[in-house]
Amino acid sequence: MQRALVNASSNDPEFMTYPRVDSPLPIFDRFPALRDCVAWKPIGHWPTPILSADAFATCLGLKSLHIKREDLSHPDCGGNKTRGLEFLLARAVERGARCIVTFSSAGSHHISKTAWHARRFGIDTTGVFVDQPVSEYVRRNIGIAIASGAHYVRANRLTVIPKTAMAFLRESWRSRRRRASEAAGDSRSASTATGHVYFVAPGGTTRRSMLGHVNAALELKAQVESGALPEPDYIYVVLGSLGTAAGLALGLKLAGMSSRVVGVTVSYRWYCTPRRIARFARRVNAWMRRMDPSVPDVSLRPGDLDVVHTALGDGYALFTQRGETLARRLFQTQGLRTDGTYTAKALDGMMQYIESRKLRESKHLFWHTYFDFPPCDMSADEVPSSVRRYFNVAGQPWAIDDGAPLSTPASPANPRN
């Protein structure tokens, strides 16, 4: 399946499977002037469903737990990146981009999801990456991205910025050459194709993409109003590049909801701070107000949300035993798959937060952001040398569906990381 996507383009029938709707987004209903100012393309399937996770809640001793199924944001390539990509790719198309340049860690969902969806708009992706611990989901992400035509450039912490700049310049030069050759054959395409390269920040977190998560909060509000779930007291979300949490926290305020966002750090403790999340949210709020003065100034403060740092374990993408135990329980009770880098640690952070504050009686909502791609059928010989090491070694085990009996998760008081 993966390889069939290599040559997909905006002319492919597959492209036509995207829903064709004018605007199903509550953010445009609430602030109609934004619709004229911000480019947006329909990609996802909205609203994502709400699951009443009773079996998992009972297993954890919680009174009320719901799960927002962001994994179902697209049937073939879902997860939390879909919301931001509707805005980012629309902007790339608006600017006539032929290529997106971005950077992240090697197995990031950001590069693979961007490459998969961008290909359907006829846009290439170059991902500059830094190395990370090897695991099965990392291989799947890289395989999907390569099958979608992505080009991977390996870097390290010192070279990532110069290599990204070089990739940008190289792709700009290629675009100009492509444009020139098209101009020679077809003067009409030359006048419409500007041939830009579009740069996307790490994790796809920009003020534009965060609008997707502002919208998610308004979508949630509608689901609360329709009775799909009670208004949650707490919403648990992964903190990677912070766009999901910042957009959501802002959107909840704009929606007039009192649910509190609890972010669980999975990337870097120094980066995932309430101050930074609040600053991102205020920037998006100010930008929205410039486009549409009817948007209220909600001045999100660091004290409006909480951050849990203690589920990170030994670092980014290094799995923890507590995360794995909770992931197995979720799989066994609700059939949902999580990953060891993001969502399993978020489950652990959620339970640490609940137990340390004695919140078992409260109403909890878990924001489930992981999309499980099918196994990658590529061998090490078939992938470019820049990513070969991810196909040569087995990597960290992640066996949440191995039939092991349900066990008690480690308590925060007795961590087993």
Ligand SMILES: Cc1ncc(COP(=O)(O)O)c(C=O)c1O
């Ligand atoms: C599966 C998954 N969940 C959550 C996140 C966190 O989102 P954000 O980068 O917006 O903080 C990511 C980020 O890459 C992710 O891949």
